Amino acid sequence: MQNATHRVVVVGGGFGGLRVVAGLRGAPVEVTLVDRRNFHLFQPLTYQVATGALSPGEITYPLRAIFKRQRNVRVLLAEVRDFDLDARVVRLGSMSGVPTPEEVHYDSLVVAGGSAYSYFGHDDWRAYGVEVKSIESALAARGRLLAAFEAAEATPHEADRYAWLTFVVVGGGPTGVEMAGQIGELALDTLRRDFRNIDPRSARILLVEATDRVLTSFPPSLSSKAERSLQRLGVTVLTGRTVVGIDDDGVTLADGDGATERVASRVVIWAAGVTASGLAGRLGELTGAERDRAGRVTVEPDLTLPGHAEVFAIGDMVRVRDSNGEAKLLPGVAPVAMQQGRHAARVIRARLAGDPHEPFRYRDKGNLATIGRAAAVADIHGLKLSGFLAWMTWLLVHLWYLIGFQNRLLVLIRWSVSFLTHGRGARLIGTGSEPR
């Protein structure tokens, strides 16, 4: 060990990055956590912000507050522009007008940049789809969803009303399923009495999935259960369909035979495809590490980059090489990122202590997805749950991992009140969320 304190730079305050920093508590290191935002977002609940069930402040927590008592940590509000792996430097740019040092030096670097939705090469579609990834995108989605009901109530034209009340959700993964279910509850329950000219229950909600079932990461029997739950909420599940066009007036879908169908809709929720953070691609370029089509970089079994044992990459922007040398794709979920974050911290500590360390091994604790009120599916080591029991499991797990006692209490209250009253408390249409 050198005399100067070992400097660790962690890029990204998501599930992975936070676990790295927390895992270095009390270690003889100086940690710098760099994030473009000043808060951690509990991303699995972002879709509930998009439908007015929760407020942004209830699923976020200031990064500085998380680590205020861990004195070996400083937080930088900045964006990463580039890496210089030879000089061991991260180059930074300013965020939110806050000045930032141009670069920060490291002895160990952990990059946890996350991922975004991919539009399968059609980046022009991004202008038409609404997403539920960041807080801002979720607030925009909330405004668009609620304004669509307003527009349907106000328009004198039957065809317009039909298009405003048609919601297309693209992607049958957990987020797509959750969004479709929540829009169903919004239309069937929450908004039921709110309008005078329309019946919100007449809304059409289409869930479009390219493969032959939703929730492909679950066993087929749970996919079927999820589809039945969705149908009860008024959602039409369209499997084997891909989106081949989006514009102001709707989407064009194609089935396996290439036959196309036009759907008039004013709100398209995009929850399909994954593209890794550009930081993954950059690390791949700099180290020659393999990258897949989604831009994920392949890391060694100990989560480091080839030839750069001091640089780690974790989370849903990486694939991990296993002991046979094969790049393995783990699910893009919080537990993977958290376990990888803890592993990176352990490796850094072991090295400083001169101890050996094990390769990373993912311990799958199970898979959860919720559809709506008392409806969820869970696959826990082959134990398949659905309905109320799965929903309670989902609820408790999410409350448990939410950061901050107050957030847990507030979310629990919102959920309890929603359950009892079918209400959704945070239904603001922001001025920045003009629908098309």
Next chain:
Amino acid sequence: MQNATHRVVVVGGGFGGLRVVAGLRGAPVEVTLVDRRNFHLFQPLTYQVATGALSPGEITYPLRAIFKRQRNVRVLLAEVRDFDLDARVVRLGSMSGVPTPEEVHYDSLVVAGGSAYSYFGHDDWRAYGVEVKSIESALAARGRLLAAFEAAEATPHEADRYAWLTFVVVGGGPTGVEMAGQIGELALDTLRRDFRNIDPRSARILLVEATDRVLTSFPPSLSSKAERSLQRLGVTVLTGRTVVGIDDDGVTLADGDGATERVASRVVIWAAGVTASGLAGRLGELTGAERDRAGRVTVEPDLTLPGHAEVFAIGDMVRVRDSNGEAKLLPGVAPVAMQQGRHAARVIRARLAGDPHEPFRYRDKGNLATIGRAAAVADIHGLKLSGFLAWMTWLLVHLWYLIGFQNRLLVLIRWSVSFLTHGRGARLIGTGSEPR
């Protein structure tokens, strides 16, 4: 009474407008409530959103949800473009991209358009000041405040750090006092351990007031108590000073002798001056009713416009003529608007029933302002309270008037947790809130 149902149009879903609509529950009328937003804002707590103590969803409530069971009400998301008092028509424009009818006919009209801050003729200052009036302005203020601490932490220049940590609040009314107090708590308590390069307690908070004391609507003894409470929170109260300039780098203050002083500051909170909604001016133009310098229109003792007994104007955009014919200015607070709203509804009901009605009379229930933790002042019919007792009164009154059981519960929890932990849960810097 004519055969067709009597049509009431209410403009504005604030404290006044809501009471008109609620006061017409069960009446033989068709009510149309027009608002530019889809929610009611509990404006007295907006400043707590600006400092991260509360989330927007906790102090707002969807207008449709408030009236979902009052079947004689429909809600229109639209902005008022103009009135045609002869044709009894309100002309509408579209908001948030939602289509709207071009006009709506009324038999009775109640206009409750509210007010905005005035920059005393310097509308160019509006670009530099942040406000805490709408939800959007409060979120922008929150981002600016928190980003200023980030910038102070990050900047290597001592002079910049000093300017970033200097907060100027303009206006010593309740909002200015509350904001200054909240910034004080933020700096002294909430953010105390969050930074590594700065001590947030070194922040300078200047409260600028043109007259010789803060809270001029209270007795002088309570103003003094409020000033002492502010000083304990690190606020410097500058009375007898006016702002004569604002730019990117700070404000210029002048004292009574015309001597000026330059204050380097990057965040100026503007909470001074009142300018009535443009709707007040328009009603004045159309009816020849008197208007004051702040643009308020003078209404008759029954709150109607001269020559138009079917048109009411209420809230802080009006002055009311008393029985001596003198235009009287009531405080621009929620209780005035609520009482006027209830009165307008009563007059409309009385007329429909052929009953006589009384002129409007304001029943002053007292005056409350809070400064911070366990610090408030209250003046209730000459009973002067300060400290903890006034603070509890303030707390209970605000919880009581908040709309929605869930909002009350959530706010109560946020306040309790803040009280116990000195924390503030909703400290997000939005991407739209770039500081200068």
